[in-house]
Amino acid sequence: MKKSELEYLAKSLINELGLIKSAHSSLKDAVVTRSKLENLLSIAIKELPEHIVFFESVRSNSSSLTPTGAQIACDYILELLKLETSSKEKIEGGKIFQGAEDKLKEAGVSFDNNDRPSVINNLNTCIELALKDKLNIPTTITKINTNKIIEICVSEGVGPVEYLKEIKKHVLDIDNRVKHQGYTPSKKDCIDAIKATEDFINKAKIYSFEVTEEIKEKIYSGV
Numbered sequence: 001m002k003k004s005e006l007e008y009l010a011k012s013l014i015n016e017l018g019l020i021k022s023a024h025s026s027l028k029d030a031v032v033t034r035s036k037l038e039n040l041l042s043i044a045i046k047e048l049p050e051h052i053v054f055f056e057s058v059r060s061n062s063s064s065l066t067p068t069g070a071q072i073a074c075d076y077i078l079e080l081l082k083l084e085t086s087s088k089e090k091i092e093g094g095k096i097f098q099g100a101e102d103k104l105k106e107a108g109v110s111f112d113n114n115d116r117p118s119v120i121n122n123l124n125t126c127i128e129l130a131l132k133d134k135l136n137i138p139t140t141i142t143k144i145n146t147n148k149i150i151e152i153c154v155s156e157g158v159g160p161v162e163y164l165k166e167i168k169k170h171v172l173d174i175d176n177r178v179k180h181q182g183y184t185p186s187k188k189d190c191i192d193a194i195k196a197t198e199d200f201i202n203k204a205k206i207y208s209f210e211v212t213e214e215i216k217e218k219i220y221s222g223v
Helices: 003-020 031-047 049-060 067-092 096-112 116-135 146-156 161-181 187-204 213-222
Strands: none
Touching: 003 031, 003 067, 031 049, 031 067, 049 067, 049 116, 067 096, 096 116, 096 187, 116 146, 116 161, 116 187, 146 161, 146 213, 161 187
16 A cells, blocks of 8 residues: 555545534444544554554544544644655655655654654654764665764764764653653653654754764774
């Protein structure tokens, strides 16, 4: 399933939800529409994996959703698709740092939709992309050990060290708790994480990450 097909399904369902609002206070009795929503959410889980926790939760509670609530979920999917498409195009065009900025925007959209685990996921990806750009790490390496690379940068004085410490504390450490301890980020966690990442991105944009060959070897070993 392509993202363009997911977009089509979301838009079609929004139109259908608009037609049944007056007839149904919830989707419990709107069996056909609820089935379409659940199918849409199942596809969204595959196509938007950073948001899996949120969409699985919405799907499991689909029968209690109002048509308006279901429409909000569809609108959220469309917003995410737009930002993900923009980020992908920029990265493929060599504008990796701009792609990172789009992931920061996506974190803001997730925050607005009370999708807190995804806020941290988006920020983690944002930081990963920014580091790849500033340290010339190939984007074809899809996953890097961001935590280890930041530790090396801090110990070697590479980049804006105080800002790197803040994103480690407010994003990477929280992300580790989410993934390994089942922790659900609080609203404050998300606000602190967004602020730390915004500050880092703004600083990194104008900051030179100067590395010697020796330090580069350490960083690459951390990848």
